[in-house]
Amino acid sequence: MDKKQCNTSQDPEVRKGPWTMEEDLILINYIANHGEGVWNSLAKAAGLKRTGKSCRLRWLNYLRPDVRRGNITPEEQLLIMELHAKWGNRWSKIAKHLPGRTDNEIKNYWRTRIQKHIKQAENFQQQSNSEINDHQASTSQVSTMAEPVETYSSPCYQGMLEPFSTQFPTIPDQSSCCSNDNNNNYWSMEDFWSMQLLNGD
DNA sequence: AAACTCATCAACCGCAAATGC
């Protein structure tokens, strides 16, 4: 019936927003002791005032020990582009081919970095196309180019992969600093897991 | 130094599929 029930977002007891270190520790400890499970009941049993969804997302994207943060390598960038050309926005599918990467991370990366470059490239192509068309329009009445290029398609990338990858010398630089920058937000996951080892449970 | 803009990313939301009863 009401699917929002499992969400319980109306419940004032349910916390939202950024996770605190305490919450992270509770979740890590609970999963270390009991394993992953039914997330709604896990959230309750662990004493977290979060939805199961929120716990799951936090665990999968940030707390799992095998999650890699930052440092998207040029190889990964190209792989993401190739897989996106093949499958489109199937982020979870793409993420499966990038060990340690999450769908959310890849999605964000795509939207903030790659899409920007592609749009620039598209604009550049459209500009040069329109210049060519302007030139050709004087000799021909064909108007098929009015159709906008819709989202992704592998042919669309064909010409973009090369210029994109060669203009990338700027991006790996930032990725090399990102792992630390990201960790500076609050604390590092290495800290967390070493704490776990110290706790022993 | 302050105000403003832009880029990034963590987290939420809604929906559909999967699963259990």
Place this chain on the structure above:
DNA sequence: AGCATTTGCGGTTGATGAGTT
């Protein structure tokens, strides 16, 4: 078979830090 619940996915938003004026 039908309903309820849970899980997973993709899109979107809001907070925040960095850069610019």
